[in-house]
Amino acid sequence: MSLKIKKWISGLPDYTPGRSIEEIKNKYGLKNVYKLASNENLYGLPEGLAEKICEEIQNIYYYPDAGCSQIREKLGKVHGIPVEKIIIGSGSDQIIEMICDSFIGPGGNAVIADPTFPIYEKSTLKCGGSTTKVPLADFRHDIKGLLAAVDAHTRIMFLTNPHNPAGTNITGEEFKYVLDKLPEDILLVMDEAYYEYVMPDERIDTAEYIAGRDNLMVLRTFSKIFCLAGLRIGYGMGSTEAIRALNKVRLPFNVSSIAQKAALYSLEYQDFAVKTRESIHKQKQIYYNVLEKNGIGFIRSYANFILIKVGSDSSQVTEELLKEGFIIRPGENLGFPGYIRVTVSTDEVSAKFLEVFIRIYKNCNK
Numbered sequence: 001m002s003l004k005i006k007k008w009i010s011g012l013p014d015y016t017p018g019r020s021i022e023e024i025k026n027k028y029g030l031k032n033v034y035k036l037a038s039n040e041n042l043y044g045l046p047e048g049l050a051e052k053i054c055e056e057i058q059n060i061y062y063y064p065d066a067g068c069s070q071i072r073e074k075l076g077k078v079h080g081i082p083v084e085k086i087i088i089g090s091g092s093d094q095i096i097e098m099i100c101d102s103f104i105g106p107g108g109n110a111v112i113a114d115p116t117f118p119i120y121e122k123s124t125l126k127c128g129g130s131t132t133k134v135p136l137a138d139f140r141h142d143i144k145g146l147l148a149a150v151d152a153h154t155r156i157m158f159l160t161n162p163h164n165p166a167g168t169n170i171t172g173e174e175f176k177y178v179l180d181k182l183p184e185d186i187l188l189v190m191d192e193a194y195y196e197y198v199m200p201d202e203r204i205d206t207a208e209y210i211a212g213r214d215n216l217m218v219l220r221t222f223s224k225i226f227c228l229a230g231l232r233i234g235y236g237m238g239s240t241e242a243i244r245a246l247n248k249v250r251l252p253f254n255v256s257s258i259a260q261k262a263a264l265y266s267l268e269y270q271d272f273a274v275k276t277r278e279s280i281h282k283q284k285q286i287y288y289n290v291l292e293k294n295g296i297g298f299i300r301s302y303a304n305f306i307l308i309k310v311g312s313d314s315s316q317v318t319e320e321l322l323k324e325g326f327i328i329r330p331g332e333n334l335g336f337p338g339y340i341r342v343t344v345s346t347d348e349v350s351a352k353f354l355e356v357f358i359r360i361y362k363n364c365n366k
C-alpha cells in the first residue's frame with residue numbers, strides 16, 4: 001500500500017545533486033579539479049575572515065539568535081531601511097520558499113521566466129500552486145510578456161537580475177515599468193543574488209524602492225561575492241506586512257549562529273568585494289576576446305558566469321572538460337541546450353580553463 005503523500009509532492013521531479021570535486025578527482029585520477037558550476041567566489045575568504053568565524057565556534061552550545069538581530073540591524077544601516085523590513089534565511093533559497101509558503105496555495109500561480117532559476121518553480125509547486133512560464137526574448141526577460149501572463153490566480157512574479165543562467169540584466173526603465181503595471185496586490189520578487197557583481201553604474205538601487213512599494217521584495221545573498229555559500233545565509237527586504245507573513249512560516253532557528261556572525265563580519269570586507277568584482281569584470285573581457293577570436297558564441301554577462309555556445313550538444317564538451325578537471329553546467333540542465341554555463345573565477349583558473357576549453361571546443365566541432 002502506498003503512503004498518502006500529497007499528490008503535488010509525488011509529482012515533483014527527484015533532486016539530482018551536481019558532481020562533487022572529490023567524485024571527479026577519484027573518477028579521473030586528477031590532482032586539481034575546479035568547480036565552475038555554481039557561481040561561487042573562487043578567490044576564497046578574504047584575509048582574516050576565517051579566523052573571526054572560527055571564534056564563534058565556542059558559542060555553538062547555545063541556539064542562535066532567532067531574530068538574527070545583529071545582522072538585520074547592520075543591513076538596515078547599509079540599505080537605509082528599518083529592521084522590520086528585513087528577513088534572514090538559510091540562503092536566499094529559503095526565503096523563496098518562505099515567500100511561496102506565505103503567498104501560494106493550491107490554485108495559486110507564480111509568473112516566471114523560462115528558463116530561470118529552478119527554485120521558484122520548485123517552491124511554487126511544493127505549495128500546490130502552478131507557474132506560468134514566459135520565454136526569454138533574446139536571452140532577456142520579456143517584460144511585457146511577463147506582465148501579460150498575470151491573471152486572477154497570480155500571487156507572485158519572480159524576476160532575476162542579473163538573470164541566471166543567461167547573465168543578462170533588467171534595466172532601470174524595465175524595472176520601473178513592471179512596478180508601474182503590476183497590480184499592487186501581486187508580489188514582485190527581485191532576486192538579486194549577483195547584485196554585487198554588477199558594475200555600480202549599471203545597478204538599479206532596488207532597496208530604495210522598498211519604502212514606497214508594499215508589493216516589492218528584494219533578495220540578496222552572502223553566498224556569491226561574500227564567499228559564504230557553504231554556511232547558507234541570505235536576506236530579503238520587503239514591506240513590513242510581507243516580512244511579518246514570512247516570519248510566521250520561518251522556523252525560529254533557521255540561520256546558524258556561525259552564519260549570522262560570518263555574514264556580519266563579511267560586510268566589513270567591502271574592499272574585497274570591490275576587488276573581486278573588478279577582477280571578474282576584467283576576466284569577462286578576456287573571455288569575450290578569446291571566444292570572439294575563435295568564433296565562439298556567448299552571452300554578455302552582468303554576473304560572474306558566462307553562457308557559452310558549444311554546438312548542438314553540450315554533453316560531449318561537458319564530459320571532455322570533466323576529464324581535464326573542470327566541472328561546469330551543461331545547458332541541457334539549464335534550459336539552454338547547446339550551451340554551457342561557466343563560473344568566472346580567478347585569473348589563473350580562467351586562463352587554464354580557456355586554454356583547455358578552446359582545444360576541446362575545436363576537437364568537438366571538427
Ligand SMILES: *Cc1c(COP(=O)(O)O)cnc(C)c1O
Pocket residue numbers: 090091092093094117160164191193220221222223224229232233234
Ligand atoms: C545562487 C543564487 C541564489 C542564492 O542562493 P543562496 O545560496 O540560497 O542564497 C538565488 N538566486 C539565484 C538566481 C542564484 O543564482
